[in-house]
Amino acid sequence: xxxxxxDDGVSSKLSRRAFVGVGIAGALAAATGASASPVIDGVLAxxxxxxxxxxxxxxxxxxxxxxxSGRYTSRALCEMYVKRISEIDRTGPAxxxxxxxxxxxxxxxxxxxxxxxxxxxxxxxxxxxVLIKDNIGTHDRMTTAGGSLxxxxxxxxxxxxxxxxxxxxxxxxxxxxxxSEWANYRSTxxxxxxxxxxxxxxxxxxxxxxxxxxSSGSGAAAAASLCAVAxxxxxxxxxxxxxxxxxxxxxKPTVGLVSRSGIIPISHSQDTAGPMARTVxxxxxxxxxxxxxxxxxxxxxxxxxxxHNDYTTFLDVNGLKGARIGIPRNRYxxxxxxxDAIVNEAIELMRSAGAIIIDxxxxxxxxxxxxxxxxYEFKADVNAYLASLxxxxxxxTLADLIAFNNAHRAEEMPYFGQEIFEASEARGxxxxxxxxxxxxxxxxxxxxxxxxxxxxxxxxxxxxxPTQGPPNLIDLVKGDPRGGGxxxxxxxxxxxxxxTVPAGYSFGLPVGLSFFGPAxxxxxxxxxxYAFEQRSKVRRAPRFLATAELT
Numbered sequence: 001x002x003x004x005x006x007d008d009g010v011s012s013k014l015s016r017r018a019f020v021g022v023g024i025a026g027a028l029a030a031a032t033g034a035s036a037s038p039v040i041d042g043v044l045a046x047x048x049x050x051x052x053x054x055x056x057x058x059x060x061x062x063x064x065x066x067x068x069s070g071r072y073t074s075r076a077l078c079e080m081y082v083k084r085i086s087e088i089d090r091t092g093p094a095x096x097x098x099x100x101x102x103x104x105x106x107x108x109x110x111x112x113x114x115x116x117x118x119x120x121x122x123x124x125x126x127x128x129x130v131l132i133k134d135n136i137g138t139h140d141r142m143t144t145a146g147g148s149l150x151x152x153x154x155x156x157x158x159x160x161x162x163x164x165x166x167x168x169x170x171x172x173x174x175x176x177x178x179x180s181e182w183a184n185y186r187s188t189x190x191x192x193x194x195x196x197x198x199x200x201x202x203x204x205x206x207x208x209x210x211x212x213x214x215s216s217g218s219g220a221a222a223a224a225s226l227c228a229v230a231x232x233x234x235x236x237x238x239x240x241x242x243x244x245x246x247x248x249x250x251x252k253p254t255v256g257l258v259s260r261s262g263i264i265p266i267s268h269s270q271d272t273a274g275p276m277a278r279t280v281x282x283x284x285x286x287x288x289x290x291x292x293x294x295x296x297x298x299x300x301x302x303x304x305x306x307x308h309n310d311y312t313t314f315l316d317v318n319g320l321k322g323a324r325i326g327i328p329r330n331r332y333x334x335x336x337x338x339x340d341a342i343v344n345e346a347i348e349l350m351r352s353a354g355a356i357i358i359d360x361x362x363x364x365x366x367x368x369x370x371x372x373x374x375x376y377e378f379k380a381d382v383n384a385y386l387a388s389l390x391x392x393x394x395x396x397t398l399a400d401l402i403a404f405n406n407a408h409r410a411e412e413m414p415y416f417g418q419e420i421f422e423a424s425e426a427r428g429x430x431x432x433x434x435x436x437x438x439x440x441x442x443x444x445x446x447x448x449x450x451x452x453x454x455x456x457x458x459x460x461x462x463x464x465x466p467t468q469g470p471p472n473l474i475d476l477v478k479g480d481p482r483g484g485g486x487x488x489x490x491x492x493x494x495x496x497x498x499x500t501v502p503a504g505y506s507f508g509l510p511v512g513l514s515f516f517g518p519a520x521x522x523x524x525x526x527x528x529x530y531a532f533e534q535r536s537k538v539r540r541a542p543r544f545l546a547t548a549e550l551t
Contacts (some may be wrong), residue, residue: 007089008174012466013316015498017424019257023527024228025519027235031419042472044462047094047248050087050088050092050093050221050544051087053080053084054080055077055080055081055084055225056225056541057192057225057278057314057541058225058277058404059228059229059279059282060124060125060128060228060229060282060285060286060398061281063077063128063228064126064127064128065122066111066117067126067127067488069413072471072482073109073110073113073127074109074112074113074116074126074127074128074129074172075106075109075110075113076294077109077127077128077228078104078105078106078109078172078174078439081104081129081174081227082101082174083365084225084226085098085101085175085220085226085523087091087259088224088226088536088544089187089221089224089226092307092544093202093204093207093544094202094205095201095202095220095221095224095226096178096198096199096200096201096202096217097177097178097201097202097211097216097217097218097219097220097221097223097224097226098131098175098176098177098178098217098226099134099145099147099175099176099177099178099195099197099198099217100125100134100142100143100175100176101174101175101278102140102141102172102174102175103141103142103144103173103177103347104140104141105129105172105173105174105265108129108172108173109129109172112126112127112170112172113127115151117491120126120171122168122169122387123169123170123289123291124285124288125166125169125170125171125285125286125521125534126169126170126171127170127171128170128171128172128228128229129141129171129172129174129227129228129288129496130166130171130172130173130174130228130230130231131173131174131175131176131177131178131218131221131222131226131227131230131231131311132162132163132166132173132175132176132218132230133177133179133215133217133218133219133229133231133232133233133273134146134147134176134177134178134179134195134197134198134217135147135179135183135233135263135264136160136163136176136231136233136262136263136273137156137158137160137163137262137263137264138156138159138160138173138176139155139156139157139158139159139290140159141155141157142154142173142175142176143155144156144264145175146179146181146182146183146195146198146279147178147179147180147181147182147196147197147198148181148195148196148197148266148401148412149180149196149197149404149408149411149412150395150400150401150404150405150408150412151264152197154389154393154395156262156388156389157388157389157390158262160259160261160262161258161259161261161262161294161296161297162231162258162259162262162263162273163262163291165289165292166231166289166290169289171289173541174227175216176506177218177220177221177230177279177427178193178195178197178198178199178201178216178217179193179195179198179201179214179215179216179217179218180192180193180194180195180213180214180216180238181194181195181196181197182234182264182266182421183214183233183264183266184213184214184238185214185235185266185374185420185497186416186417186418186420186421187416187417187418187419187420187479188415188419188420188439188477188479189415189416189479190416190479190480191210191416191474191475191476191479191480192210192211192212192213192214192216192241192242192480193210193211193212193216193217193220194415196408196411196412198217199265199477200474200476201216201220202220202474203220203245203246203471203542204220204223204224204246204544205223205246205247205471205508205509205510205541205542205543205545205546206471206508206509206543206545206546206547206548207247207544207545207546208288208471208546209245209470209471209472209473209474209509209547210245210471210472210474211242211245211246211471211549212237212241212242212244212245212246212468212471212480213232213233213234213237213238213239213240213241213242213243213248214231214232214233214234214235214238214242214331215230215233215238215239215276217240218230218231218240218242218276219232219242219245219246219250219276220246222248222276222277223244223246223247223248223278223542224542224544225278225541228282229275229276229277229278229282229283229286230275230276230277231273231274231275231276231284231286231290231311232250232273232274232275232276233263233271233272233273233274234252234270234271234272234273234274234488234492235270235271235322235345235374235492236270236296236370236488236492236493237468237488237492238491239251239252239274239276240252240467240487240488240498240499240500240512240514241467241468241488242276242513243276243467243512244467244468244500244510244511244514245468245470245471245509245510245512245537246471246542247279247502247505247510247512247540247542248276248277248500248502248508248541249275249276249279249280249282249283249499249500249502249529249533250274250275250276250277250283250499250500250512251274251275251287251497251498251499251522251525251526252272252274252488252491252492252498252499252520253272253273253274253287253291253495253497254272254303254306254495254496254519254520254521254522255269255270255271255272255291255299255302255495255496256272256297256299256300256301256302256303256306256495257272257291257303257306257497257520257522258264258272258273258274258287258290258291258292258300259273259292259293259294259296259297259299259300259458260271260272260273260297260299261294261296261297262296262297264382264385265377265378265381265382265384265385266374266377266378266381266382267373267374267378268299268377268381268495269373269377269439269442269495270374270492270495272495273290274287274290275287275290275521278539279533279539280315280499280501280526280529280530280533281312281315281530283323283499283526284311284312284314284526285311285317286330286359287522287526288308288309288310288312291303291307291308291309292307296395303520306520307352307386308523309527311522311523314322314523314527315526315527315530316357316526316527316528316531317531317534317535318353318354318531319527319528319530319531320350320353320354320355320528320531320532320535321353321354321355321522321531322354322355323350323354323355323356323461323462323527323528324355324356324358324458324460324461325350325355325356325357325358325457325460325461325462325463325464325515325528326358326359326361326363326454326458326460326462326463326464327347327357327358327359327360327361327463327464327465328360328361328362328363328454328463328465329359329360330360330362330363330497331363331365331484331485332464332465332485332487333465333485335469335483335484335485336466336469336470336506337463338469338470338483338506338507338511339466339468339469339485339506340438342466342503342504342505342506342511343465343466343503343511343513345461345504345535346464346503346504346513347359347533349532349535350532351530353531353535355391358460360456361454361457361458361460361461361463362449362454362457363450363451363472363541364445364449364453364454364490365445365446365450365490365492366445366446366448366450366490366492366493366494367441367442367444367445367446367493369437369438369439369441369442369516370438370442370489370492370493371480371534372434372435373435373438373439373442375420375423375432376428376430376432376435376438377430377435378398378420378424379398379424379425379427380429380430382401383397383398384402386398386400390432398421398424398425399425401421401546402418402422402425403420405418405421415476415477415479416479421467436490438481442493443493443494445493446490446491446493446494446496447496450490450494450518451463451490451491451494451516451518452518455517455518456502460517461514461524461528462515462516462517462521462524462525462528463516463517463518464514464515464528465487465513465514466485466487466503466511466512466513467486467487467488467500467511467512467513467514468486468487468488468512469485469511470506470507470509470510470511470548471510487500487516489517491516494519495519495522496515496516496518496519497516497519497520497522498514498515498516499514499515499516499522499525499526499527500513500514500515501513501515501528501529501532501533502510502533502536502538502539503536503538504538505538505540505551507548507550508543508545508548508549509548513532515528515529
């Protein structure tokens with residue numbers, strides 16, 4: 001997108017809706033030769049039966065097979081996905097999951113097609129269209145805004161490590177997805193999936209239900225087959241939560257397995273990027289493309305010897321046989337009768353597949369310091385990120401962001417405020433005892449006394465629990481409900497891996513099953529998730545219903 005000049009870096013002629021609409025409409029029109037229908041703010045068309053789509057639920061292996069046979073080129077696949085975005089993301093069900101399309105995607109795909117024709121295929125991601133979250137930096141003609149109008153024209157000085165890895169693997173970055181603005185770290189009363197740039201993302205399984213987390217657009221886009229796979233980011237639940245409620249496989253890696261350099265941050269202790277896909281195999285393929293040591297992110301140094309280029313080698317249809325899996329009943333069950341029933345059935349399926357189920361196990365908690373850690377780190381980390389944008393960026397500090405939001409209250413804060421921003425701005429430096437104590441306590445509780453202790457005591461390969469309950473209704477008045485029962489917190493604070501896989505449906509609403517374990521246990525978690533997926537075969541494509549199946 002081309003920036004228009006104004007004092008605050010946001011064109012005075014463009015509202016948040018108009019800005020995003022013009023950007024994506026122009027890209028759609030250029031790519032498809034068609035005019036894009038405008039979406040009126042607050043009015044969403046509801047199509048119960050969107051047009052059929054030949055790439056619906058297509059896997060990476062299927063797409064590669066079609067490109068190898070000559071049935072499709074990468075450019076043709078990109079064009080088909082772009083058309084599908086026009087049909088169901090901006091019109092029809094109007095998911096609002098895609099913020100912008102890459103104006104260079106078709107040219108990039110054509111170049112990759114030429115490579116393939118010459119006999120050079122970079123790997124399993126060659127020519128595969130991918131959507132990435134709008135907080136993942138790209139140095140191209142797309143912006144990186146975190147969903148906020150404050151960064152509406154921001155183009156980083158270089159690619160993020162994740163974007164560079166995707167390009168090197170031959171993936172086509174098709175565009176960027178909507179998200180909970182600032183990765184859901186602005187207000188305690190936010191609605192997941194809402195941003196000033198893109199409005200409210202909708203869940204393709206029931207359009208009045210939350211897409212959850214902050215990687216909400218990546219989840220909705222992957223679930224609705226608007227791309228082959230998507231990349232999300234997580235601090236606590238932002239990959240695994242939207243994956244659970246949109247019937248996806250979502251993997252939050254060990255912190256440090258995937259570099260965070262060039263990604264708009266919340267917390268260097270907990271942030272990570274990771275895959276969101278419709279199958280475990282596709283998640284494994286994408287993880288292999290993302291993992292690696294990056295000199296610009298010191299947290300990745302310990303991943304040397306733990307990162308793998310090909311995680312599909314760990315997938316085993318008989319992977320549950322003999323696996324010791326612990327079930328923590330306390331704090332993870334009892335919040336939803338339907339969810340408990342679905343997960344209890346999943347546990348019996350795993351037992352029938354030869355898993356050794358230890359039920360229940362005692363599992364420690366993550367303590368009560370996470371809020372303090374994130375609040376301190378956000379101020380330090382976002383200030384560092386803004387500084388990396390260079391002198392031309394109008395936003396220099398968190399204080400500038402707060403001032404911008406106050407000055408653009410009607411566009412940025414029509415439903416909820418920025419009390420988290422304000423609390424973070426009041427924090428001191430990372431040398432303060434309160435921060436250091438909270439960080440150490442969180443690691444002690446979640447690692448030493450939590451996951452590591454349970455794994456050692458019960459000799460576990462992994463811990464399994466409901467990811468969370470079915471998705472709640474979108475509520476822009478009161479924001480997301482706050483409640484217990486989520487499996488995201490403990491592995492998030494620990495910085496340990498966590499994968500969710502579709503487990504079933506309640507009133508047509510998805511429920512996920514989580515596996516998590518100690519640091520660098522991605523191979524084991526993928527093996528267990530794959531074996532469960534292949535035995536259960538639960539996932540079904542979304543139908544874009546107006547509401548849950550209540551009758």
